Amino acid sequence: MLQHGNEAGHPAPSPAGTSRRRFLTAMAGTGAAVAAPALLTGCGTARAKGGNLQFWNFYGPQRSPDPAINAQSKWFTDMVGKWNATHKQQIDLVYLPQPTYLNGFKLPSAFATGEGPDIFMLSPGDFLRYYNGGVLEDLTPHMEKAAVEDFGSALDSRKVDGKVYALPMEVEPLAMFYSQGLWEKAGLSEADIPTTWDQMLDIGDKLGSRTTAGLVFETNPGYYQNFTWYPWMWQGGGDVLDERGGVAFDSKGTRQALTLWQDAVRHGIAPRTVPAAGDVIGGFKGGNVGMWQQGIWNVASFKAFAPDYPYGVFKLPTPPGGDYVTALGGWSFCANAQGRNPEVAAEFCVWALGSMKDDSIDRMVDWCVRAKTDVAPRASALERGAAKGGYDAEVMRRFKDEIFPGGRAEPRYPPVVYKAISDAIQGTMLAGRGVESEIERATRSIDAYTKSYKGASLI
Amino acid sequence: MSSVAAKERRAAAAPAQAPASTRGPGLSRRHREWLAAALFLAPDVLGLLVFVAVPMVLSVALSFFQVSGFGSYEWIGLGNYERMMNDPLFWDSMKITGLYVVILVPVLFCVSLGLGLLVKQKLPGMGVYRTALFLPYVISLVVVGVLWKFLLDEQTGAVNRAMRAAGLDGESWLGSPSLALGCVIAVMVWVMMGYYMIIFLSGLQEIPQEYYEAAKLDGAGPWRQFRSITWPLLRPTSFFVLMMSTVAAITGGLDLIFVLTNGGPANGTSLAIFYIYQQAFGFGEYGYASAMGSFLVLIMVAVSAVIFKFTRGGRFDDGQ
Numbered sequence: 001m002l003q004h005g006n007e008a009g010h011p012a013p014s015p016a017g018t019s020r021r022r023f024l025t026a027m028a029g030t031g032a033a034v035a036a037p038a039l040l041t042g043c044g045t046a047r048a049k050g051g052n053l054q055f056w057n058f059y060g061p062q063r064s065p066d067p068a069i070n071a072q073s074k075w076f077t078d079m080v081g082k083w084n085a086t087h088k089q090q091i092d093l094v095y096l097p098q099p100t101y102l103n104g105f106k107l108p109s110a111f112a113t114g115e116g117p118d119i120f121m122l123s124p125g126d127f128l129r130y131y132n133g134g135v136l137e138d139l140t141p142h143m144e145k146a147a148v149e150d151f152g153s154a155l156d157s158r159k160v161d162g163k164v165y166a167l168p169m170e171v172e173p174l175a176m177f178y179s180q181g182l183w184e185k186a187g188l189s190e191a192d193i194p195t196t197w198d199q200m201l202d203i204g205d206k207l208g209s210r211t212t213a214g215l216v217f218e219t220n221p222g223y224y225q226n227f228t229w230y231p232w233m234w235q236g237g238g239d240v241l242d243e244r245g246g247v248a249f250d251s252k253g254t255r256q257a258l259t260l261w262q263d264a265v266r267h268g269i270a271p272r273t274v275p276a277a278g279d280v281i282g283g284f285k286g287g288n289v290g291m292w293q294q295g296i297w298n299v300a301s302f303k304a305f306a307p308d309y310p311y312g313v314f315k316l317p318t319p320p321g322g323d324y325v326t327a328l329g330g331w332s333f334c335a336n337a338q339g340r341n342p343e344v345a346a347e348f349c350v351w352a353l354g355s356m357k358d359d360s361i362d363r364m365v366d367w368c369v370r371a372k373t374d375v376a377p378r379a380s381a382l383e384r385g386a387a388k389g390g391y392d393a394e395v396m397r398r399f400k401d402e403i404f405p406g407g408r409a410e411p412r413y414p415p416v417v418y419k420a421i422s423d424a425i426q427g428t429m430l431a432g433r434g435v436e437s438e439i440e441r442a443t444r445s446i447d448a449y450t451k452s453y454k455g456a457s458l459i
Numbered sequence: 460m461s462s463v464a465a466k467e468r469r470a471a472a473a474p475a476q477a478p479a480s481t482r483g484p485g486l487s488r489r490h491r492e493w494l495a496a497a498l499f500l501a502p503d504v505l506g507l508l509v510f511v512a513v514p515m516v517l518s519v520a521l522s523f524f525q526v527s528g529f530g531s532y533e534w535i536g537l538g539n540y541e542r543m544m545n546d547p548l549f550w551d552s553m554k555i556t557g558l559y560v561v562i563l564v565p566v567l568f569c570v571s572l573g574l575g576l577l578v579k580q581k582l583p584g585m586g587v588y589r590t591a592l593f594l595p596y597v598i599s600l601v602v603v604g605v606l607w608k609f610l611l612d613e614q615t616g617a618v619n620r621a622m623r624a625a626g627l628d629g630e631s632w633l634g635s636p637s638l639a640l641g642c643v644i645a646v647m648v649w650v651m652m653g654y655y656m657i658i659f660l661s662g663l664q665e666i667p668q669e670y671y672e673a674a675k676l677d678g679a680g681p682w683r684q685f686r687s688i689t690w691p692l693l694r695p696t697s698f699f700v701l702m703m704s705t706v707a708a709i710t711g712g713l714d715l716i717f718v719l720t721n722g723g724p725a726n727g728t729s730l731a732i733f734y735i736y737q738q739a740f741g742f743g744e745y746g747y748a749s750a751m752g753s754f755l756v757l758i759m760v761a762v763s764a765v766i767f768k769f770t771r772g773g774r775f776d777d778g779q
Contacts, residue, residue: 103717103740103741104740105736105739105740108528108739108740108741108743109740111528111529111530112526112528112529112530112743112745113530114530116529129528129742129743130529132527133527133528133529133531133743134529134531135529210614210623210629211614211615212614213613213614219634219723219724220720220721220723221721221722221723221724221726222721271613271614271631271634272613272631272633272634272635272724273612273613273631273633273634275612275613275614275615276609276612276614276615277605277608277609277612286615288614288615338529338530415741415742415743415744416742419548419742423548423725423726426723426724426725426726427725429725430634430635430636430723430724430725431636431724431725431727433725
C-alpha cells in the first residue's frame with residue numbers, strides 16, 4: 001500500500017531535473033497554445049475557397065408588406081443582377097435581418113473565423129474596428145480622382161492616410177420631426193418652431209401629456225443613442241477628441257448637452273423610454289409623440305405607412321451662443337481584404353457607387369430619392385436627384401437645403417470610447433447622476449484608452 | 460461424498476459460467492456488453508464532447524489571447540483576467556447578476572411551487588389552466604421581450620393604463636434604474652414559472668395519497684399537511700428546481716435583456732452574461748469575453764457546490 005508522500009509510484013526525475021509528467025504537460029500546453037488559434041479560427045479563410053462572392057446586407061433579397069422595403073430590396077437585387085450579367089465573377093446577395101446584422105453574432109463571428117463576407121455594409125461607428133482588423137480593402141486604386149472629389153467630405157470618416165476604404169451609399173441627417181396635428185391642438189403655428197434649446201423644452205412641455213411625449217430623445221443605450229446625442233454636444237463647441245486626437249470631452253459643450261437631456265427627462269418633458277417601443281410612425285399616428293429627434297430615413301416610412309399623416313421637420317435648435325450642427329449617418333459598401341477576391345470586391349463597390357459613369361451616379365440617385373429617402377453623398381448625385389424632383393417635397397427640400405448643410409459626419413470612435421460616452425449619457429439622463437462626475441469618469445476612461453491605442457487616427 | 464458434491468456443484472455451475480468465458484469467433488460476452496454500452500453512450504458522449512467539452516476548453520484557451528476579432532491572436536497569458544479584475548463595469552454587472560439571482564430564484568421557486576400545488580387540484584378544466592400557465596415557456600424570449608415592451612410602455616402600455624384607470628400615476632417601468640431590473644425579474648418569472656410548475660407537479664404527484672388521508676384522520680389541516688408531508692417529500696424536486704433555476708438565472712436571460720432594455724437604463728440591467736456578449740460580439744473582444752465567461756462558470760460551479768453541500772445533493776434523508 002502506498003503511503004502518503006511515498007514516491008514509489010512516481011517516475012524518477014529526468015537527469016535535467018524535469019519529470020516526464022512535467023515535460024508532457026509543457027508539451028501539451030505548448031501544443032494547445034500553438035493549435036488554439038488554428039482551431040479557433042476554423043483553420044481556413046474564405047480566400048482559399050473561390051466561388052461566387054458574397055454580399056451581406058440587411059436590405060435584400062426579401063419580401064415585405066412594406067412597399068418601401070420591397071423597393072430597397074429590389075434596388076439591391078437589380079444592382080447585383082446587372083453586375084452578374086456583365087462580369088465573370090458572380091456575386092450572391094445574402095440578406096440578414098437588420099437586428100441580426102447590427103447586434104447579432106453572425107457578422108462578427110464570420111470575420112473572427114476568417115469567413116467574413118466579401119462585400120458588406122459598414123456604419124461609421126464600426127469603421128475603425130474593421131480597418132484596424134485589416135479586413136478593409138483599399139478602394140482608391142479603382143476610383144477616379146474626380147469621383148473622390150465628387151464625394152467630398154462624405155468620405156472623411158472612411159479614409160485613412162488619404163486612401164478610401166468605404167463608399168457611402170447615403171447621407172442620413174438628423175432633424176426634429178413634429179406632429180402638425182398636436183402642434184395646432186396646442187395653439188402653436190409654424191412661427192413657433194423652436195430655434196433655441198429653451199424654446200424646444202417649452203414647446204415640448206406644452207405638447208406633452210400623460211399619454212403624449214412632448215419631446216423624444218433616444219433612450220436605449222447603444223451606438224445610435226450616441227449618434228443622436230453628438231450634435232447637441234457639437235453645437236456648444238464640445239467634442240470628444242480634439243484635432244490632434246487628445247481628449248476634449250471635459251468641456252462646456254459636453255456639460256450643457258448632458259444637462260439638456262437630463263433636464264428634459266427630469267422635468268418630464270422627455271420620456272425615459274421611447275414611445276410605442278420605438279415605432280416612430282406608430283408613435284406619431286397614435287398621438288403619443290409631439291416632437292421626436294429622428295433621421296431622414298423616416299420620410300420613406302411615413303410615405304409607406306402614413307402617407308396622409310400631417311408632420312413636419314425642422315433643424316435641431318441651438319444653445320445660446322452655439323452654432324447649428326447635426327449628425328450625418330449613413331452606411332457604406334466595403335470590400336473584404338481577406339475575402340475570396342478582394343480586387344473584384346473592391347471593383348464592385350466602386351462600380352456600384354463610386355464610378356464617374358452615369359450608371360453609377362444614377363444608381364445612387366435612384367437609391368436616395370426613389371427606393372429610400374436620403375441625401376446623396378455625391379455632389380453629382382445630389383444635383384441629379386434634385387433635377388429629377390427627388391427633393392421637391394417640402395420635407396425633403398428642408399432636409400437638403402436647411403438640415404444637411406450644417407451636418408457633420410458620424411464619428412468613428414472605437415468601442416471603448418463609445419461605451420464611455422454612452423455611460424455618461426445614460427448615467428446623467430436616466431440615473432440622474434451628476435454631470436461633472438460622469439464627464440470626469442468618461443474622460444478618465446477615454447484618456448486611458450487613447451494613450452494605449454494603436455491604429456488609424458480616431459478622428 | 461464431499462468430492463461428489465463438489466463435482467455436482469461444478470456441473471451445476473458450469474452451464475451458467477460457460478457463456479461468460481466462452482470465446483467464440485469474435486468478442487467475449489463481457490466485451491460485447493461493454494461494446495453495446497459504449498455504442499449506446501456514444502451519441503451522447505460525442506454530442507457533449509463536440510458541443511460542450513471542446514468549446515469549453517477552447518473558450519478557456521481563448522481567454523489567454525488578445526483577439527482582434529479578425530483572426531489575429533496574441534498570447535497575453537493572464538492579461539485578460541487582470542483586465543477583468545480592474546474593470547468596474549464587469550464588477551457592476553456581477554453585482555447586478557448577484558441581485559438578480561438572489562431575487563429571481565426564491566421568487567420563481569415560491570411561485571412555481573404555489574402554482575404546482577394549485578394545479579394539482581382535481582377541478583374541471585385543470586388541463587386548460589396548466590397549459591395556459593405553461594404557455595409562456597414555449598414562447599421565444601425575443602417575442603416575450605417585445606410583448607412586455609409594449610405592455611410596460613410609458614405612455615400607452617396596458618400596465619400604466621390600468622394604473623391610471625385606478626387613479627394612480629403611471630411609471631417608467633423600463634426607463635427607471637430602480638424599476639427596470641425588477642421588471643426583468645417579473646417577466647422572467649412569468650416565462651419560467653410554467654416549466655418549474657410542471658416539475659413541482661410531477662414531484663407532488665409522486666407523494667402517496669395515503670399519507671394525506673392518514674394525516675386528515677389525525678386532524679392535520681392543510682398547512683400542517685404541507686409542512687409535514689409535502690415539503691419533506693418534495694425536497695429532491697425542490698433541490699432540482701433550485702439548482703436548475705440558479706444555473707438558468709446566472710447564464711440565461713440574454714435574449715430578454717437584449718430586447719427589453721439593451722442593458723439599460725444606465726447599465727441597470729446589464730447582467731454579466733449581457734456584458735460578456737456585448738464585449739464579444741459588439742466590441743470584438745473575444746479573448747476578454749472568454750476570460751469573463753470562464754470566471755462566470757467558476758462562480759456557477761461554486762454556487763452549485765454550495766447548494767449541493769447545504770442540501771446534501773438532494774439526498775436529504777441519507778444517514779438519518
